Amino acid sequence: MNARTFSIGGIHPEENKLTHEVATQVAPLPKQAIFPLSQHIGAPAKPVVQKGDKVKVGTLLAEAGGFVSAPIYSSVSGTVFKVDSAVDATGYRKPVIIINVEGDEWEESIDRSDKLELVKDHPELTPEEIVERVKVAGVTGMGGAGFPTFIKLTPPPTAKAECVIINAVECEPYITADYRLMMEKADEILVGLELLMKAAKVTKGYIGIETNKPAAIELLTQKCAEAFSASEYQVEVVPLKQRYPQGGEKQLVDAVIRRQVPAPPAIPVNVGAIVQNVGTAFAVYEAVMKHKPLFERYTTVTGKRLQNPGNFLVRMGTPMQQLIDLCGGMPDGDNKLLAGGPMMGKALTSTEVPICKGTNSVTIISGDEARRKEPQPCIRCAKCVGACPMGLEPYLLAKVSAVQNWERAEQEDIVSCIECGSCQFTCPAHRPLLDNIRLGKATVMGIIRSRAAAKK
Numbered sequence: 001m002n003a004r005t006f007s008i009g010g011i012h013p014e015e016n017k018l019t020h021e022v023a024t025q026v027a028p029l030p031k032q033a034i035f036p037l038s039q040h041i042g043a044p045a046k047p048v049v050q051k052g053d054k055v056k057v058g059t060l061l062a063e064a065g066g067f068v069s070a071p072i073y074s075s076v077s078g079t080v081f082k083v084d085s086a087v088d089a090t091g092y093r094k095p096v097i098i099i100n101v102e103g104d105e106w107e108e109s110i111d112r113s114d115k116l117e118l119v120k121d122h123p124e125l126t127p128e129e130i131v132e133r134v135k136v137a138g139v140t141g142m143g144g145a146g147f148p149t150f151i152k153l154t155p156p157p158t159a160k161a162e163c164v165i166i167n168a169v170e171c172e173p174y175i176t177a178d179y180r181l182m183m184e185k186a187d188e189i190l191v192g193l194e195l196l197m198k199a200a201k202v203t204k205g206y207i208g209i210e211t212n213k214p215a216a217i218e219l220l221t222q223k224c225a226e227a228f229s230a231s232e233y234q235v236e237v238v239p240l241k242q243r244y245p246q247g248g249e250k251q252l253v254d255a256v257i258r259r260q261v262p263a264p265p266a267i268p269v270n271v272g273a274i275v276q277n278v279g280t281a282f283a284v285y286e287a288v289m290k291h292k293p294l295f296e297r298y299t300t301v302t303g304k305r306l307q308n309p310g311n312f313l314v315r316m317g318t319p320m321q322q323l324i325d326l327c328g329g330m331p332d333g334d335n336k337l338l339a340g341g342p343m344m345g346k347a348l349t350s351t352e353v354p355i356c357k358g359t360n361s362v363t364i365i366s367g368d369e370a371r372r373k374e375p376q377p378c379i380r381c382a383k384c385v386g387a388c389p390m391g392l393e394p395y396l397l398a399k400v401s402a403v404q405n406w407e408r409a410e411q412e413d414i415v416s417c418i419e420c421g422s423c424q425f426t427c428p429a430h431r432p433l434l435d436n437i438r439l440g441k442a443t444v445m446g447i448i449r450s451r452a453a454a455k456k
Contacts, residue, residue: 003211005241006251007260009389011422013173013244013343015212018302024180024311027326029104033076033317034354035061035097036088040146042068047097053080058107058293061097064138070148070357071138075295075315078102089339089346089353099317110292116187117289119194130199130288137287138294138357142279143167143178143247144340146358149280153199155269162272163204164196165256166281168220169240169247171210172341175361177298178278180311182209182216185282190220190227190235192281195288197233200274205235206256207278210242244343245420249275251389263416279360299323299355303364305331314355320362321351336370338363343421376429384423384433390416394423398433401440406447409440415448417441 037044045062049055055074062072078101085093106112119125135150155161166189170178182189197205207224209217221237228235238256240246249268250261252275259271268275276284279298286292295316302309307328314323320337324330330351338345339353341361355362384394392413400408417437424434 003239003241004255005243006246006254006389008391009387009422010243010245010251011387011425012242013425015242016174016302016304017176017179017212018174018304018309019176019300019311020179022176022180022310024184024298024313025326027312027314027318027323029076029101029315030318030322031101032081033074033099033101033315034086034319034352035072035074035099035317036086036354036356037062037072037095037097038088039072039316039356039358040070040140040148042066042070042148044095045069045072047083047095049080049083049097051080051082054078055080055099056105056107058110058295068148068151070140071136071293072097073138073293073295074099075317076101077105087350087353089348089356089359091346091349111290117191119191119198122289125195125198125288127199127201130195133288133291134199134284137283137292139280139283139287140294140357141277142283142297142357142360143277144344144358144360149276149284152269152274152276153196155274159269160272161200161202161269161274163202163206163257163274164193164200165252165268165273165275166193166205166207166278167247167249167252167275168207168209168213168216168278169252170213171242171244171247172343172361173244174302174363175300175341176302177300177311177360179213179216181279181282181298182213182220186219186223187227188285189278189281190223191289192283192285193235194227194233195284196274196276196281202274203233205233207235207237208240208246208252208256209237210240210246212242245389245418245422248389248418248420250418263413294357297355297357297359299359300361301327302361303331303366305366306364316355316357318355319352320348320355323355323362324351324364331364331366333367334370336365338365343425344419373430375431378431379429381428383426383428387422387426389420389422390418392417394433394437397440398431398436401436401443406440406444410444410447414441414444
């Protein structure tokens with residue numbers, strides 16, 4: 001198999017795909033569902049319900065709070081308990097809507113049938129209509145970033161899309177939610193890809209999959225041959241070498257079409273590519289063809305000491321504790337709970353944090369792995385430089401951030417950091433490189449925004 005990969009940096013963490021062949025289960029409904037209003041990049045959604053209101057599955061709870069924002073829909077039926085604040089995955093208290101669950105009554109506008117809808121049978125689906133349905137349904141990037149999907153499908157006039165790349169890489173060492181989705185919903189994913197291509201007004205599509213998923217490569221290659229053989233669309237399944245962080249969109253563009261995306265504010269469409277996660281393609285299918293808002297997702301719950309790790313179709317708002325209980329409960333001893341995988345996931349302080357649009361995994365790291373090793377002085381080995389997929393100097397960015405030299409941090413292009421953690425993973429001195437860089441990047445981006453606002 002002639003597999004490609006990206007050209008700069010990268011690492012290969014030990015693989016722990018414990019749930020690779022575990023079929024997806026439908027998670028039970030929670031007794032109470034919690035909906036954070038910031039489940040996406042951009043402005044928080046604005047509540048349109050209040051305490052005491054009755055809602056169904058698919059009822060609008062909060063509308064988009066600006067252009068870069070997305071609406072939030074109820075995943076349950078019941079009564080609004082309160083509009084309040086609660087701790088989310090960031091560790092801070094944020095605005096939420098809490099619903100007491102009563103039954104499972106759905107909005108009648110949602111098509112709940114299993115019939116596969118094809119694009120050729122829906123001539124009313126113009127590119128503009130597809131984008132509008134995706135926007136209204138609240139679809140965001142399902143790989144974790146949470147960028148509103150409709151914005152990617154309407155690039156600025158200065159950029160022209162030439163292809164859509166589906167990110168089916170799943171390079172995090174534990175997560176298998178996207179793999180199970182591909183194995184179980186391949187037909188729907190390909191219709192979603194066709195909708196994305198039609199919306200973006202391109203005829204070329206790619207699906208990037210790492211070679212540790214041979215069954216998915218074989219299945220989707222076969223399905224593409226069937227779906228697009230007599231079509232105007234050309235879709236290619238691209239096998240990729242196992243290498244982290246290949247799921248980063250700039251790395252994926254490099255690996256698939258051999259084009260390098262320049263430093264921010266450049267994005268993939270500036271070199272002709274629109275990148276969408278495989279889960280997003282499925283969500284687009286459901287939004288456009290089934291009139292189903294985004295209120296549930298495939299999520300992996302995993303960890304070496306969990307009794308029964310698994311993959312679940314979960315309604316948004318379900319507390320993580322409920323999923324952990326389905327897997328046998330929290331293991332004894334020291335544990336670290338992550339929203340996401342061990343490389344880019346965020347450590348949580350509570351198991352009551354709810355599943356949101358971007359929660360692709362709940363990962364429990366146990367025992368010695370849950371504890372950080374004591375940092376030692378830098379030995380100037382430059383392993384972090386060699387591992388950085390953005391060609392940066394992480395030891396330097398961490399140092400200037402630690403001493404709050406924000407001007408130097410900006411000069412050294414700290415905003416290009418994708419926070420993949422490759423530098424910290426490779427550091428033999430166990431230095432908290434990413435911790436410092438994250439702080440520095442957030443501060444510098446705040447300075448840049450303030451400067452831009454002052455010029456207006």
